[in-house]
Amino acid sequence: xxxxxxxxxxxxxxxxxxxxxxxxxxxxxxxxxxxxxxxxxxxxxxxxxxxxxxxxxxxxxxxxxxxxxxxxxxxxxxxxxxxxxxxxxxxxxxxxxxxxxxxxxxxxxxxxxxxxxxxxxxxxxxxxxxxxxxxxxxxxxxxxxxxxxxxxxxxxxxxxxxxxxxxxxxxxxxxxxxxxxxxxxxxxxxxxxxxxxxxxxxxxxxxxxxxxxxxxxxxxxxxxxxxxxxxxxxxxxxxxxxxxxxxxxxxxxxxxxxxxxxxxxxxxxxxxxxxxxxxxxxxxxxxxxxxxxxxxxxxxxxxxxxxxxxxxxxxxxxxxxxxxxxxxxxxxxxxxxxxxxxxxxxxxxxxxxxxxxxxxxxxxxxxxxxxxxxxxxxxxxxxxxxxxxxxxxxxxxxxxxxxxxxxxxxxxxxxxxxxxxxxxxxxxxxxxxxxxxxxxxxxxxxxxxxxxxxxxxxxxxxxxxxxxxx
Amino acid sequence: xxxxxxxxxxxxxxxxxxxxxxxxxxxxxxxxxxxxxxxxxxxxxxxxxxxxxxxxxxxxxxxxxxxxxxxxxxxxxxxxxxxxxxxxxxxxxxxxxxxxxxxxxxxxxxxxxxxxxxxxxxxxxxxxxxxxxxxxxxxxxxxxxxxxxxxxxxxxxxxxxxxxxxxxxxxxxxxxxxxxxxxxxxxxxxxxxxxxxxxxx
Numbered sequence: 001x002x003x004x005x006x007x008x009x010x011x012x013x014x015x016x017x018x019x020x021x022x023x024x025x026x027x028x029x030x031x032x033x034x035x036x037x038x039x040x041x042x043x044x045x046x047x048x049x050x051x052x053x054x055x056x057x058x059x060x061x062x063x064x065x066x067x068x069x070x071x072x073x074x075x076x077x078x079x080x081x082x083x084x085x086x087x088x089x090x091x092x093x094x095x096x097x098x099x100x101x102x103x104x105x106x107x108x109x110x111x112x113x114x115x116x117x118x119x120x121x122x123x124x125x126x127x128x129x130x131x132x133x134x135x136x137x138x139x140x141x142x143x144x145x146x147x148x149x150x151x152x153x154x155x156x157x158x159x160x161x162x163x164x165x166x167x168x169x170x171x172x173x174x175x176x177x178x179x180x181x182x183x184x185x186x187x188x189x190x191x192x193x194x195x196x197x198x199x200x201x202x203x204x205x206x207x208x209x210x211x212x213x214x215x216x217x218x219x220x221x222x223x224x225x226x227x228x229x230x231x232x233x234x235x236x237x238x239x240x241x242x243x244x245x246x247x248x249x250x251x252x253x254x255x256x257x258x259x260x261x262x263x264x265x266x267x268x269x270x271x272x273x274x275x276x277x278x279x280x281x282x283x284x285x286x287x288x289x290x291x292x293x294x295x296x297x298x299x300x301x302x303x304x305x306x307x308x309x310x311x312x313x314x315x316x317x318x319x320x321x322x323x324x325x326x327x328x329x330x331x332x333x334x335x336x337x338x339x340x341x342x343x344x345x346x347x348x349x350x351x352x353x354x355x356x357x358x359x360x361x362x363x364x365x366x367x368x369x370x371x372x373x374x375x376x377x378x379x380x381x382x383x384x385x386x387x388x389x390x391x392x393x394x395x396x397x398x399x400x401x402x403x404x405x406x407x408x409x410x411x412x413x414x415x416x417x418x419x420x421x422x423x424x425x426x427x428x429x430x431x432x433x434x435x436x437x438x439x440x441x442x443x444x445x446x447x448x449x450x451x452x453x454x455x456x457x458x459x460x461x462x463x464x465x466x467x468x469x470x
Numbered sequence: 471x472x473x474x475x476x477x478x479x480x481x482x483x484x485x486x487x488x489x490x491x492x493x494x495x496x497x498x499x500x501x502x503x504x505x506x507x508x509x510x511x512x513x514x515x516x517x518x519x520x521x522x523x524x525x526x527x528x529x530x531x532x533x534x535x536x537x538x539x540x541x542x543x544x545x546x547x548x549x550x551x552x553x554x555x556x557x558x559x560x561x562x563x564x565x566x567x568x569x570x571x572x573x574x575x576x577x578x579x580x581x582x583x584x585x586x587x588x589x590x591x592x593x594x595x596x597x598x599x600x601x602x603x604x605x606x607x608x609x610x611x612x613x614x615x616x617x618x619x620x621x622x623x624x625x626x627x628x629x630x631x632x633x634x635x636x637x638x639x640x641x642x643x644x645x646x647x648x649x650x651x652x653x654x655x656x657x658x659x660x661x662x663x664x665x666x667x668x669x670x671x
Contacts, residue, residue, distance in 0.1 A: 040503035
């Protein structure tokens with residue numbers, strides 16, 4: 001019997017092509033996702049060196065970050081710099097033979113939404129993208145991580161990357177999460193516990209009853225924000241839910257290949273007795289909906305709690321950091337977050353723009369109106385999700401409530417496509433980052449789940465969604 | 471890439487922890503398709519007023535930052551987005567090294583591929599460096615990659631870690647793609663054994 005291995009170790013070992021002494025491992029990449037923002041300089045590098053894309057059939061591009069989410073976007077992209085970037089991606093994909101899910105195509109969407117949707121994200125794969133939220137794909141039991149543009153060029157050119165092996169950390173959510181506590185709340189609670197640098201150097205494997213109970217979409221939300229705890233990647237062992245999600249997807253294996261794939265996938269979960277470099281446990285039974293108050297995703301509390309007080313912290317550095325965050329957020333220590341006025345509610349992003357997220361928001365908004373002072377934007381993660389939501393009539397619920405129903409893209413998560421906060425505005429956002437200016441210069445972000453976001457839209461203030469649960 | 475061996479430079483202290491790459495270079499500057507010209511937007515939202523005028527009290531706008539080569543920052547520098555525009559902006563401004571007590575993984579990798587040295591020191595050294603930088607604006611540090619040391623004005627020095635492969639590449643001024651290209655025979659053999667498990671076309 002060989003040494004018991006973790007899910008991560010199995011995938012790592014399976015992808016090491018060469019490992020020479022004094023050098024990092026050469027790791028094979030099964031799937032490379034490309035978008036318009038972090039790829040132009042990589043394609044230019046290939047051009048300068050006269051190199052082709054080695055495996056265009058293991059590569060797929062889309063546009064999501066800098067594109068508008070307005071209905072007229074196929075006719076006009078008002079920002080000339082963004083327009084040029086989008087056009088450059090088209091030129092690059094054509095020249096190098098990379099498949100592109102362009103705007104207007106039925107496959108377009110946020111890069112981390114379309115991978116699973118198409119079935120190109122599969123258990124046991126290595127998945128990379130020039131985007132830190134690539135960890136999303138770890139929900140399928142893949143080793144998925146964000147890379148920089150130089151590495152994008154490396155993968156385009158060689159289908160490999162030089163990597164030092166990260167350490168492994170088990171994050172065990174014990175017990176079942178109470179009603180109203182979503183995947184978003186689990187991950188915000190974890191990051192509040194370990195801090196934004198707590199996972200640095202590690203690949204996280206999420207285990208435990210609360211994780212098994214999550215849908216695939218919930219697992220994607222969870223893994224998506226692994227980077228916000230500093231972790232290189234996050235992953236969940238594949239199970240029947242994973243396989244059912246993938247069955248019949250356009251690029252998933254079919255026929256005899258499906259049976260072979262299933263056999264491989266069933267062998268992936270961590271072996272009995274496998275050890276991790278570190279284990280963190282979280283008591284899921286005692287969790288409540290979470291919300292951030294500060295300027296990094298680790299500055300989060302239960303929605304029922306008050307804003308922390310810098311004076312109560314012993315560490316001078318941490319106290320200064322909290323003071324700086326509260327100064328930016330213009331929040332007073334010890335005051336409750338519930339009831340704090342909100343200007344904008346954003347439901348979308350690679351964290352929470354999937355059909356189940358939209359259904360949850362619609363459940364709250366159905367038959368209700370959003371507060372007239374709140375601009376509420378609902379932005380589906382992909383064209384397919386947009387169509388599905390429309391087939392279910394969700395868009396009519398959103399519009400009847402007074403919310404905007406928009407085209408698929410990153411939208412207000414990143415404020416580089418026309419969707420952004422004005423200085424001083426407060427948002428409740430289902431996205432992943434509350435950094436200063438992330439949603440627009442001077443904008444202030446409260447990160448929360450789609451349930452909390454929708455309830456806050458209705459009340460016009462930060463709200464506890466649990467009273468809306470049916 | 472220019473070989474990186476030994477250099478001395480003045481220090482810009484920025485005693486803030488968890489500085490994310492959105493602060494280093496906000497997303498609205500990521501619409502560029504080049505690497506050049508990002509230095510002027512480094513720390514843009516901390517650095518400029520609404521009307522575009524520089525904020526005089528922000529350290530990057532003070533005389534000490536002119537020609538400085540080393541940024542001294544708080545813990546967990548470079549967290550958040552994977553944007554390589556962050557090291558491009560830091561280098562565009564003129565920085566050749568960043569000193570912190572820790573760096574985010576992706577940022578650290580991006581730095582090493584561009585010849586920007588991420589120098590991790592312990593809490594005590596960090597504290598001492600901030601004190602020295604506060605006391606004397608013209609303080610110069612010397613960084614010697616070959617022997618992995620950071621030398622203070624008093625002649626004392628501390629070692630810093632760097633992985634052997636990155637060090638070799640930086641000292642020789644070669645990029646890592648060449649190494650990967652040399653492995654292509656092994657990659658081909660790997661692919662033949664593995665088979666095609668996905669086809670995006």
